[in-house]
Amino acid sequence: MGTLIVDRVGKTYPGNKTGEQTVALDGVSFTVADNEFCALLGHSGCGKTTLLNLIAGFEQPGSGSITLDGVPVRRPGRERAVVFQDYALFPWLTVEGNIRFGLETQGRIAAGERQRIVDEHIRLVGLAGFERHLPHQLSGGMRQRVAIARALATDPQVLLLDEPFAALDAQNRLLMQDELARIWASETKTMLLVTHSIEEAIRLADRIVVLSRRPGRVRENIVVDLPRPRHEDSAGFIALRRHIRNLLNDEPADQLAVEAASVFPLA
Numbered sequence: 001m002g003t004l005i006v007d008r009v010g011k012t013y014p015g016n017k018t019g020e021q022t023v024a025l026d027g028v029s030f031t032v033a034d035n036e037f038c039a040l041l042g043h044s045g046c047g048k049t050t051l052l053n054l055i056a057g058f059e060q061p062g063s064g065s066i067t068l069d070g071v072p073v074r075r076p077g078r079e080r081a082v083v084f085q086d087y088a089l090f091p092w093l094t095v096e097g098n099i100r101f102g103l104e105t106q107g108r109i110a111a112g113e114r115q116r117i118v119d120e121h122i123r124l125v126g127l128a129g130f131e132r133h134l135p136h137q138l139s140g141g142m143r144q145r146v147a148i149a150r151a152l153a154t155d156p157q158v159l160l161l162d163e164p165f166a167a168l169d170a171q172n173r174l175l176m177q178d179e180l181a182r183i184w185a186s187e188t189k190t191m192l193l194v195t196h197s198i199e200e201a202i203r204l205a206d207r208i209v210v211l212s213r214r215p216g217r218v219r220e221n222i223v224v225d226l227p228r229p230r231h232e233d234s235a236g237f238i239a240l241r242r243h244i245r246n247l248l249n250d251e252p253a254d255q256l257a258v259e260a261a262s263v264f265p266l267a
């Protein structure tokens with residue numbers, strides 16, 4: 001099981017000595033069904049990572065609640081695994097060692113079974129033959145495969161992915177999106193992907209939650225019923241991309257101007 005309910009979640013960060021508070025999220029509600037692939041989409045700074053951190057249990061919401069199968073999320077837990085943009089691999093551990101690490105922290109799996117799980121996940125992400133490689137001997141896409149395998153090896157109910165392919169070049173990004181689609185189909189996990197790529201969201205997700213600019217609010221909760229695999233030149237893909245672009249561009253520009261002015265203040 002892995003039904004995630006985000007209910008009227010708000011998050012405000014306190015200001016520093018001179019600055020104002022930052023209202024990152026305001027009244028965000030949506031549900032991700034068991035085994036559903038949901039993408040969280042929005043402009044930079046709209047609160048996507050904040051929301052993912054709350055769901056991961058790294059931080060607490062200021063208001064509202066988050067539950068997984070009815071149980072409130074209050075802290076990190078093994079039923080929710082996170083894949084970060086920068087891979088977060090241990091540089092001194094091999095591919096095998098990195099994947100095994102998460103399992104070792106669980107402590108209750110016999111050594112033989114642990115090795116079987118590691119081998120299975122190395123195969124799942126297409127890294128057979130690279131077991132003894134260290135992270136610096138791998139490409140960015142391969143490192144992200146290790147991070148995905150490490151997260152899945154602990155058999156979480158929900159996989160949370162924070163812009164996992166942002167550091168990859170366009171071609172590798174497409175390749176890894178196909179890989180993730182394949183893995184999701186074979187593993188049937190609930191997945192929540194943070195992205196600012198409209199195309200990535202449409203290619204992968206059953207549901208796209210589009211957030212407004214800060215403070216992040218749900219602009220639209222879109223069910224994507226296009227057949228898979230999804231091709232960018234299909235009429236349905238093009239129409240949905242146009243719709244989401246309009247949604248994102250339709251937002252008041254004054255907020256953008258305020259943000260720009262804070263970064264590039266006028267003399």
Ligand SMILES: Nc1ncnc2c1ncn2[C@@H]1O[C@H](COP(=O)(O)OP(=O)(O)OP(=O)(O)O)[C@@H](O)[C@H]1O
Pocket residue numbers: 013014022023024042043044045046047048049050051196214
């Ligand atoms: N720990 C923090 N303390 C103070 N402000 C924060 C903190 N974390 C995030 N923020 C602010 O909250 C807002 C939302 O940030 P967040 O990183 O969630 O956005 P995002 O949509 O993930 O952006 P990006 O796509 O650029 O990664 C931003 O204005 C950010 O500066």
